[in-house]
Amino acid sequence: MAAVADLPDDVARVALELPLRANLSALDNIALIPLYQRHYGAAESARQAQAMLDQLGHADIALLRDPDMTPAQRFVTQLARAIILKRPRLVIDRPGAMLYDVPYPAFIRQLAAQAAMTGTWEIFDFSWNQALYQA
Amino acid sequence: MNFLTASIESLGAKVVGWFTVGYGMFAFLVRALLLLLDRTTWNRATFDVVVKQVYFTAVQILHVFMGYTLVISWLIITIILSTAGDFGLTAFASEMTIRVLVLELLPFLTALFIALRSGSAINTEVALMQVNNELDALAHCKVPPMQFEFLPRLIGGMVSVITLAGLAGLLALLMGYLTIYGMSTAGFGPYTQTIAKIFDFKIMVGLIVKCALFGLAVTLIPVTAGLETPKKLFMVPVSVLRGMMRVFFAIVAIEVVSLALKYI
Numbered sequence: 418m419a420a421v422a423d424l425p426d427d428v429a430r431v432a433l434e435l436p437l438r439a440n441l442s443a444l445d446n447i448a449l450i451p452l453y454q455r456h457y458g459a460a461e462s463a464r465q466a467q468a469m470l471d472q473l474g475h476a477d478i479a480l481l482r483d484p485d486m487t488p489a490q491r492f493v494t495q496l497a498r499a500i501i502l503k504r505p506r507l508v509i510d511r512p513g514a515m516l517y518d519v520p521y522p523a524f525i526r527q528l529a530a531q532a533a534m535t536g537t538w539e540i541f542d543f544s545w546n547q548a549l550y551q552a
Numbered sequence: 553m554n555f556l557t558a559s560i561e562s563l564g565a566k567v568v569g570w571f572t573v574g575y576g577m578f579a580f581l582v583r584a585l586l587l588l589l590d591r592t593t594w595n596r597a598t599f600d601v602v603v604k605q606v607y608f609t610a611v612q613i614l615h616v617f618m619g620y621t622l623v624i625s626w627l628i629i630t631i632i633l634s635t636a637g638d639f640g641l642t643a644f645a646s647e648m649t650i651r652v653l654v655l656e657l658l659p660f661l662t663a664l665f666i667a668l669r670s671g672s673a674i675n676t677e678v679a680l681m682q683v684n685n686e687l688d689a690l691a692h693c694k695v696p697p698m699q700f701e702f703l704p705r706l707i708g709g710m711v712s713v714i715t716l717a718g719l720a721g722l723l724a725l726l727m728g729y730l731t732i733y734g735m736s737t738a739g740f741g742p743y744t745q746t747i748a749k750i751f752d753f754k755i756m757v758g759l760i761v762k763c764a765l766f767g768l769a770v771t772l773i774p775v776t777a778g779l780e781t782p783k784k785l786f787m788v789p790v791s792v793l794r795g796m797m798r799v800f801f802a803i804v805a806i807e808v809v810s811l812a813l814k815y816i
Contacts, residue, residue, distance in 0.1 A: 435688065436684055437686075438689075438690070439680070440677070449693065449700070450695065452597045453597055453695045453696065453699070453700060454694055456595060459596065498693065
């Protein structure tokens with residue numbers, strides 16, 4: 418798994434060790450990216466973040482903070498933050514560690530179908546979980 | 553002999569540790585200052601976070617702080633007036649009140665107030681961010697933690713201590729007048745003359761610099777102490793303890809140096 422941590426800068430990662438800012442809402446966590454990287458105003462950044470959550474089918478979690486989210490909601494927020502980075506590759510690192518409350522291969526497939534994103538999603542998981550993806 | 557060697561080694565390790573901590577704080581401050589000079593820092597997002605910090609540090613506690621200032625000022629003024637009366641020094645009471653309260657005690661208490669309320673919270677939050685990898689996550693997303701998390705806290709702390717100490721000073725001056733002269737306007741002339749005599753340019757600059765240093769101490773030290781925290785949850789209370797002790801010593805040191813510069 419060290420290989421995942423050593424991935425180049427142009428890879429957006431969703432991983433257990435890259436958590437959300439605990440005192441910010443889901444919306445604010447996502448809005449940080451357009452706000453600080455692309456220098457949009459606060460209102461426009463919030464609008465883009467909300468649009469991303471809408472796209473992933475989780476508009477209702479916008480105001481939740483990390484401790485108030487279910488593992489699946491937390492994962493969706495981390496995923497939205499990674500997608501809004503607009504990097505060519507997106508790596509989901511050991512999803513089972515983050516999505517222990519849902520059958521995660523199906524959940525990720527469903528999210529991938531909703532998110533219109535260019536580039537590729539890659540999942541790094543333990544080999545013994547391979548059977549879960551083939552189900 | 554072994555005991556002596558161990559003692560020297562232990563002392564040496566402590567001194568090296570102090571220098572490392574001091575250097576870490578200095579390096580952090582230099583980075584913050586360089587970032588302050590960078591034009592790109594001053595965007596709307598940073599400004600919004602600074603405003604939010606000032607709100608949480610100063611505005612949110614304003615009513616409690618003003619109540620506490622009123623009580624302390626009234627008590628100190630009453631004690632000074634009664635003691636001055638006992639020694640036949642009533643003529644000097646107003647000057648003594650202003651010097652003790654406005655120049656020394658209220659800025660010091662303001663710094664302690666902010667340190668206990670916001671400094672400890674900042675130390676805990678930064679330590680938790682460090683332990684929970686939140687700073688690494690921000691770095692991964694290329695959101696600069698210095699610009700988003702730390703610099704607004706430093707600026708907010710300085711602005712808050714300066715404004716709260718200023719407000720407390722104004723309130724103390726008003727309390728002083730009312731306690732000495734009551735509702736009469738007869739004392740307005742001599743009282744304002746005493747104020748003008750005390751608050752010359754050097755004293756005003758010294759007071760603002762002292763408050764700014766207090767503000768820096770109550771934010772910079774907790775931030776750096778939080779960043780030093782090893783990535784172990786049980787180290788968070790130790791980090792806060794160390795940070796707050798350093799803040800206390802820094803506040804006392806600033807006050808002692810300021811007194812020495814003024815009166816020695």
